[in-house]
Structure formats: C-alpha cells, structure tokens
Amino acid sequence: MNREEMQACPPSSIAVVGCGHVGLVTAAGMASLGHQVVGIDKNPDLVQQLSRGSVPFLERGLPELTSQMLAEGRLTFTTSYTDALREAKFVFLCVNTPPTATGAPDIRYVRMAAAALGEELATRGRQPIIINKSTSPIGTGERIDAILSTFITQDNGHSGIVANPEFLREGSAVYDFFHPDRIVIGADSEVNAQAVAQLYEGIDAPLVMTDLRSAEMIKYVSNAYLATRVSFVNEIARLCEALNLDVDPIVTGAGMDPRIGQHFFKPGIGYGGSCLPKDVAALCYTGDSAGISMRLLSSVQEINLGQRRHAVQCLRQALGTLEGRTIAVWGITFKGGSEDLRESPALDVIRLLQNEGARIQAYDPSQVTDGDLEDAVLLSEDAIDAVKGADALAVLTDWPEFTQVDFAEVLASMPGRYVYDGRNILKREHVEAVGGIYQGMGRPITHEGQFHASVSQP
Numbered sequence: 001m002n003r004e005e006m007q008a009c010p011p012s013s014i015a016v017v018g019c020g021h022v023g024l025v026t027a028a029g030m031a032s033l034g035h036q037v038v039g040i041d042k043n044p045d046l047v048q049q050l051s052r053g054s055v056p057f058l059e060r061g062l063p064e065l066t067s068q069m070l071a072e073g074r075l076t077f078t079t080s081y082t083d084a085l086r087e088a089k090f091v092f093l094c095v096n097t098p099p100t101a102t103g104a105p106d107i108r109y110v111r112m113a114a115a116a117l118g119e120e121l122a123t124r125g126r127q128p129i130i131i132n133k134s135t136s137p138i139g140t141g142e143r144i145d146a147i148l149s150t151f152i153t154q155d156n157g158h159s160g161i162v163a164n165p166e167f168l169r170e171g172s173a174v175y176d177f178f179h180p181d182r183i184v185i186g187a188d189s190e191v192n193a194q195a196v197a198q199l200y201e202g203i204d205a206p207l208v209m210t211d212l213r214s215a216e217m218i219k220y221v222s223n224a225y226l227a228t229r230v231s232f233v234n235e236i237a238r239l240c241e242a243l244n245l246d247v248d249p250i251v252t253g254a255g256m257d258p259r260i261g262q263h264f265f266k267p268g269i270g271y272g273g274s275c276l277p278k279d280v281a282a283l284c285y286t287g288d289s290a291g292i293s294m295r296l297l298s299s300v301q302e303i304n305l306g307q308r309r310h311a312v313q314c315l316r317q318a319l320g321t322l323e324g325r326t327i328a329v330w331g332i333t334f335k336g337g338s339e340d341l342r343e344s345p346a347l348d349v350i351r352l353l354q355n356e357g358a359r360i361q362a363y364d365p366s367q368v369t370d371g372d373l374e375d376a377v378l379l380s381e382d383a384i385d386a387v388k389g390a391d392a393l394a395v396l397t398d399w400p401e402f403t404q405v406d407f408a409e410v411l412a413s414m415p416g417r418y419v420y421d422g423r424n425i426l427k428r429e430h431v432e433a434v435g436g437i438y439q440g441m442g443r444p445i446t447h448e449g450q451f452h453a454s455v456s457q458p
C-alpha cells in the first residue's frame with residue numbers, strides 16, 4: 001500500500017518520550033500534522049523551557065513551530081509519564097543512545113524509558129503502539145518488547161513495537177521532518193505498520209515497510225555509507241596533496257556521474273556530531289559480535305581521525321612550530337548551522353594544537369559560550385576579532401558566513417599570512433589576492449604553473 005492508497009487518517013493522541021533534537025522535532029512536527037502531542041522529558045528544566053516556547057538549541061524554524069503548536073493547544077510538555085500516557089495511542093521513543101568506549105551504543109535510556117512505560121501501562125486496558133525512533137542496535141525492538149512484557153500481562157498484552165528510524169539533519173531538521181527522502185517503518189505486524197504510516201499522512205515521501213530488525217539496520221547502513229563517502233574523498237584529497245593536484249575539479253568531475261553524486265563528497269577535517277561517529281562504531285561492534293570483521297568501516301574511522309592530525313601537521317609545518325603561536329580558529333561546532341559540539345572534529349584539532357603549545361582564539365557563529373568548552377579557548381566576538389594578533393587562521397567548521405568575510409580585512413588584522421581551510425569553503429584566490437598563503441584539504445599550498453580548472457554547465 002502506498003501513501004496515495006491510504007485512507008485519510010484522523011488526528012491521533014501521541015506521546016513523545018525524550019524532547020531533545022529528534023523528540024522535539026517529532027513532537028512539534030506531529031502536532032502540526034494535526035495530532036495531539038505530549039512531550040515527556042526526564043529533565044524538568046527542559047520541560048519548563050519548552051513549555052514557555054523556548055528551544056534551548058539552535059534549529060532553524062523549531063522555536064517558531066513549537067510556539068505555534070503550544071499556542072494552538074496541540075502540544076504540551078511534562079515530566080510525568082502518567083499525564084502523558086493518559087490518552088496516548090502512540091508513543092515515540094526519542095531518547096539518546098550515546099556511544100560507549102567499546103563502540104556499542106549505550107541503550108540504558110531506551111531500557112529506562114521502556115521500563116517507565118511498562119510500569120505506567122501495566123494496568124491499562126487499551127495499549128498504545130510503541131515506536132522506537134532512537135538509533136538503536138539491531139534487536140532493540142525485541143528488547144523493548146521483552147521489557148514491556150515483564151510489566152504487561154497476557155490479558156492486556158501490549159500492542160507491539162515499531163521501529164521508525166530518524167534521518168533528520170541538525171540545522172535543517174524541521175525541513176527534513178516535512179520533506180523526508182523516505183519514511184522507514186519496521187514492524188512485525190502489518191496493522192501496526194499501517195497505523196504508524198498513517199500518522200505521517202500529509203507528508204509526501206516514499207514509505208519503506210520492513211520487519212523490525214531491517215528498519216533498525218537501514219539507519220546504520222545509511223550513516224555508515226555517508227561516513228564511508230567522507231573518508232573516501234578525504235583519502236583521495238590526501239593523495240591529491242601528495243601529487244600536487246587540486247582535489248576540487250577531480251571530485252566534481254567524478255561526482256557528475258549520477259551513480260556517484262556530489263553529496264557528502266567534499267574533503268575536510270572529517271565527520272563528527274552525535275550520529276555518524278557513534279553509528280559507524282556501533283555497526284563495527286555489531287559486525288564483531290556477529291563474527292564479521294568490518295574492515296572497510298574500521299578504515300573509515302581511522303581515516304576520519306587521521307584528518308584531524310593532518311590539519312595540525314599542516315599548521316605545524318607552515319608555522320615551523322606550534323609552541324607559543326597564536327592560532328585563530330573559525331568554527332567550533334561539528335558542522336555549520338548547528339551549535340552541537342558532540343564529537344566535533346574542530347574541538348579535537350583545537351586540543352591537539354593546544355597540546356603543542358598553541359594559543360587559540362576562536363569564533364563560532366552559534367551560541368557556543370566559554371561554559372560549553374572544556375578547554376581554555378579564548379572566544380572572540382566575531383571572525384575579525386578572532387584573527388587579531390594571530391600567526392595563522394584555521395577554518396574548522398563550514399559556516400557559510402565565513403565565505404563572506406573580506407580577506408583584505410582579515411590579513412590587515414592578522415600578523416601571520418597562513419590560512420588553513422579545513423573545510424574547503426574559501427576561495428584560494430580571495431586569500432592569495434591580498435597576500436595570504438592558502439592551503440586546504442587536498443588543495444596544496446603551492447599551486448603554481450597548474451592549469452586552472454573550471455566546470456561549466458551546458
């Protein structure tokens with residue numbers, strides 16, 4: 001059955017457990033599709049803030065959508081499972097599944113949420129369908145089922161588990177909720193799968209219906225593939241540096257093959273954030289547990305971490321030593337458009353530079369404050385403030401606004417000449433035209449005598 005064939009779905013009552021990035025987008029998004037939604041979070045401060053319409057993280061359009069849904073009375077927040085579950089026909093689990101040192105994701109919050117649901121639902125007659133959105137190892141749906149079954153007896157046995165992995169990108173999460181590439185629904189019951197599919201009525205996207213485990217696997221495969229592309233293009237960039245080639249026209253040319261494409265095909269200091277590193281590690285762990293050595297993904301991880309060391313090496317080489325040098329850093333978050341610092345490659349580069357005695361003056365356009373940073377990083381007011389007195393500039397996050405900065409002003413404020421573009425977002429000629437020395441990832445420092453590549457469209 002495709003979306004067109006589905007009958008119009010009446011609004012339903014939904015509880016969303018966990019109101020972080022994924023949970024809040026899901027809650028506000030579902031409310032705007034017409035459903036009555038209650039968000040539950042164990043963090044009372046967060047619940048208070050959200051109830052006032054204040055969203056404590058940077059996500060385009062989310063404060064507006066949340067406030068609108070609160071005002072229209074379709075969205076509320078609570079810390080109480082009892083209150084939230086009173087009317088709920090569906091419960092989304094959107095709790096965090098952080099990494100552990102072994103690579104295995106920590107599913108304790110999923111377990112705790114399942115137990116809290118079980119306790120609350122134990123005596124209820126009609127049971128809600130439980131939909132797991134947290135990225136969780138293969139078999140987690142069955143674990144949730146087992147936990148619930150210890151509370152809910154045969155007589156009023158629970159309605160079942162559905163896996164509905166989330167693919168949103170931080171920074172464009174609201175857009176992604178309303179325009180997903182696909183909606184993946186995994187269930188052991190056709191009826192439950194259809195019921196969950198109907199919640200998305202109004203969103204035009206292909207539906208992928210599978211069993212529980214396959215849906216869980218789709219999420220890991222998607223993220224592992226994206227990470228693989230990044231490490232592939234980074235390895236090619238390193239080869240280009242060794243051969244004194246500019247990587248840009250090479251990957252653009254290769255990516256024009258529709259079988260390859262241009263997305264996630266840009267060199268830099270590597271992938272980071274709360275998802276890709278943990279999900280690749282989790283798939284490696286899953287492979288090990290199943291007796292399959294995930295050699296490609298192990299290399300993907302190794303290459304990714306190597307990019308951070310390589311950026312430091314370039315800066316060291318350009319400056320002679322890092323001891324006592326002042327380095328301006330543009331960008332601290334794991335990617336532009338987000339204030340998320342989790343697994344940020346920029347933070348790793350900063351730590352490595354500090355280890356070698358460099359002093360860091362950093363600017364990030366997000367709301368990052370000194371309190372968010374464990375290291376002694378001097379936070380600057382703006383991009384120009386950060387370069388004052390600096391021996392070099394390192395661009396470590398791909399915020400679009402860095403491409404708009406006037407390099408004449410940068411180099412007038414900065415005693416050093418060297419600009420390291422760890423995200424390949426600057427134009428070499430903008431830096432070199434005003435006397436700067438430019439180096440990017442796979443864009444060698446000397447580029448003399450080479451044919452200037454260009455790509456034209458018909």
Ligand SMILES: NC(=O)c1ccc[n+]([C@@H]2O[C@H](COP(=O)([O-])OP(=O)(O)OC[C@H]3O[C@@H](n4cnc5c(N)ncnc54)[C@H](O)[C@@H]3O)[C@@H](O)[C@H]2O)c1
Binds near residue numbers: 112
């Ligand atoms: N952030 C992303 O870009 C993204 C994208 C796709 C998938 N995911 C996955 O979605 C899941 C959630 O990610 P996130 O970024 O929203 O996490 P998050 O850390 O931003 O939010 C998780 C929230 O769950 C709450 N919580 C934890 N245990 C709870 C419990 N027992 N009861 C009530 N509340 C509880 C926490 O207080 C927190 O507010 C993770 O598995 C993640 O891998 C994240």
